[in-house]
C-alpha cells in the first residue's frame with residue numbers, strides 16, 4: 001500500500017528488458033507514475049529473441065576483407081556451412097557458438113586468451129576433429145590469413161567475435177557526471193547511484209556475474225523508495241568515499257578496471273539488499289547457481305539437459321516464486 005505521506009514522482013524508465021520492467025513495476029507499486037521507453041518492437045531486452053537480424057556487421061578492421069561479425073548478430077550455424085571460422089573468445093558465447101558451428105562448418109578455430117580451458121571444453125575439443133584451440137590472434141592479413149601469437153596461421157572465411165558486451169549510453173548527456181571508462185560506469189554508489197545526480201538519475205542492471213533478477217528487483221525497490229522519500233541516500237561525500245574505497249579494494253585485488261562491475265559474490269547481493277530490507281538469496285538459489293556453473297565446466301555439451309541437483313530444483317519449485325504461478329507456467 002502506498003503511504004499517504006510518500007511523494008509521487010514522474011519517472012521515465014529507459015529500456016524494457018528485465019531491469020526496466022522490474023523498475024517500472026516497483027515504481028508503480030510505490031505510487032509513482034511511470035513511462036517506459038523501449039527502442040525495439042516489444043519488451044524483454046536480451047530475452048526477446050529475434051530470428052532475423054542484419055547479417056552484416058562489419059567491424060571496421062581494414063586489412064582483413066572477409067566476413068567479420070560480433071556474436072550478437074549470430075543466430076544459427078547454417079550460414080557458416082563448409083566455412084573455416086575463427087571464433088574469438090572462449091567464454092559462454094564462444095563456447096556455445098563453437099559447439100553449434102562444428103556440426104556444419106568445415107573447421108572451427110577457437111582463439112582464447114588462455115589455453116588453460118575447462119574440462120568440459122577440453123572434452124568437446126577432443127570429440128570434434130574439426131574444432132581446434134589457438135592462442136590469441138596476432139595479426140590479420142589481406143590474403144585472409146589469421147596469424148596467432150604462437151606463429152601458427154590459417155586462412156579463414158569468417159571471424160566471429162565472441163568478446164562480450166560493453167556499456168554505452170549514447171543518449172545520456174550528464175556533462176561528464178557519469179562516464180564509461182574501460183567498461184567502468186562511474187562514479188556509481190553501489191553500482192546504482194551517481195552521487196551528483198541520484199536519485200533523479202539511477203542505473204539498474206549494471207552489475208554482472210550475479211544472480212541478476214533478484215538483484216535488479218532490489219535495485220528497483222531502493223530507487224522507488226528513495227524517490228518517494230521513504231529512504232535517503234548517504235551524503236555525496238560519503239557516497240564518493242564508498243566508491244573510492246571500492247575502487248581501491250579492486251586495485252588491491254589486482255582486478256582490472258574493465259571488470260569493475262563483475263561482482264561474483266553472493267554476500268555482496270545480501271549486503272546490497274540490507275539497505276532496504278530485501279530478503280537474502282535463498283540457499284537453494286545459490287546452490288543451484290553454483291551447481292549449474294560446475295556442471296557447465298565439467299559437462300559443457302549436456303549441462304542444460306542433464307543435471308544432478310534435482311532436489312534443489314524441487315526446493316525451488318516449493319518457493320513462492322513458483323507456487324504463485326499457474327500450472328501452465330511450469331513446463332520444463
Ligand SMILES: Cc1cc2nc3c(=O)[nH]c(=O)nc-3n(C[C@H](O)[C@H](O)[C@H](O)COP(=O)(O)OP(=O)(O)OC[C@H]3O[C@@H](n4cnc5c(N)ncnc54)[C@H](O)[C@@H]3O)c2cc1C
Nearest residue numbers: 014015016017018019020037038039040045046171205212
Ligand atoms: C548473450 C547473453 C546471454 C545471457 N544469458 C543470460 C542467462 O542465461 N541468464 C541470465 O540471468 N542472464 C543472462 N544474460 C544477462 C542479461 O543481460 C540479463 O539477463 C538481462 O537481460 C539484463 O536485463 P537489462 O534489462 O539490464 O538489459 P537488456 O536485457 O539488455 O535490456 C535492455 C533494453 O533496453 C533497450 N534500450 C537500450 N537503449 C535504449 C534506448 N536508448 N531507448 C530505449 N530503449 C533502449 C534495449 O532495446 C533492451 O530492450 C545474458 C546476456 C547476454 C548478452
